Amino acid sequence: MTFISYIGGLLIASSKTSFVRRLCLVMIVSLQLMILIVFKYTNFIIDIMNHVSNYNLKAVDIILPIGISFYTFQLISYVVDVYREDCEEQRSFAKLLLYSSLFHQCIAGPIIRYQDIAEQMEYRVVTKELISKGINRFCIGLAKKAVLANHLASLADTLLPTSTNDLQTSSIAGLWLGLFMYMLQIYMDFSAYSDMAIGLGKMVGFEYKENFDYPYMSKSVSEFWRRWHISLGSFFRDYVYIPLGGNRLGAIRTMINLFVVWALTGLWHGASYNYLLWGIYFFVFIVLEKLIVPKRVRKNGKGISHIYLLIITLFGWLIFRYSDMNLMFRIGKELFGAGELSFIDIRTSLLLENNMFFIIIAVIGSTKIVKFLSEVVSDLEYRYRWIMHASMVVEIMAVPIMLIVSVMSLVGNSYNPFIYFQF
Secondary structure, eight states, X not given: OHHHHHHHHHHHHHOOSHHXXXXXXXXXXXXXXXXHHHHHHHHHHHHHHHHHSSOOOOOOOOXXXXXXXXXXXXXXXXXXXXXXXXXXXXXXXXXXXXXXXXXXXXXXXXXXXXXXXXXXXXSOOOOHHHHHHHHHHHHHHHHIIIIIIXXXXXXXXXXXXXXXXXXXXXXXXXXXXXXXXXXXXXXXXXXXXXXXHHHHHHHTTOOOOOOOSOGGXXXXXXXXHHHSSHHHHHHHIIIIITTTTTTSSOHHHHHHHHHHHHHHHHHHHOSSHHHHHHHHHHHHHHHHHHHTHHXXXXXXXXXXXXXXXXXXXXXXXXXHHOSOHHHHHHHHHHHTXXXXXXXXXXXXXXXXXXXXXXXXXXXXXXXXXXXXXXXXXXXXXXXXXXXXXXXXXXXXXXXXXXHHHHXXXXXXXXXXXXXXXXX
């Protein structure tokens, strides 16, 4: 796939006419997408064909290359940027291969654009300060994954059923708590990988853009998606939404463009109906916000809008988690007491009691509280020398402690892959 983009970049750069340049672009991007579709969506297409026709096609045994969605989008962005003349073509195949296979982020992102690191690949400087910052960032991400995300995953798996039979042993409070644990888990898990990728990049001289900006602090679905998986959202905005016309061609066309973007966003995450439904689910709320919600948000205040966002996101993760649509809708009914489950059971109350401190830590880690306190301490350091010395000691001790605790958490654990590895 890198070789295809390499040849495509050279052809586009050397072409003299706009028609030939556009033809090369369409051919290269189409070929890249075809490879992605074959590996990731063949069985999904077969399943659709079996449902809408009398065919009885068998599923194909295809092993999904790890991280294919990420490096496919990166290579497409490179070819498009060369076409737009936002960057020069890369004449060294080895360097383009370096770009597409940077181990820091090629497995689960963030999606790095070639134009952002083209100069860094040629002239990067590794300093002690950069290595130090990279180690700190990596250890923060490792702790978020090994200590927080893995334990949150254990709680979510315990409380959320995997089949309709398991659902009978649940409770309403248990389902709410389990879904909340999954909501925290998926943020900790994916942001942890981004932290580790950014940290590893710094250690060898690469500066990657941030991929998360405390998304659960948002006050609307639109704002949430400007803060969550920023690299993916910006990719769809710049390479799909805007080329389709964005919001420049009237309200109806804008809605169509948004629908296309969110359907593709859902399918990008996986070849399953629930991911498509998940994308359309957020599309509906973004459209509603554009039509009616902003005035009500301003009228009711920030608190109500924040609660609204958290509830919408919570049910979004319910759709995201379950490919079994029947089980997903059953859980949705039970969450509102429209079933036969009791309100709370002993298992849920014990899990909540025994993990309350840990849950509070996870919630704090999802907010700007730690960042705010850090800024306050930084301001006080200029006024009080003892605070500066104390903060230096804490910073020096924190990283080794996080590393040791993370390793202790991983020892003896079963394999806990990052959620976004599957994409």
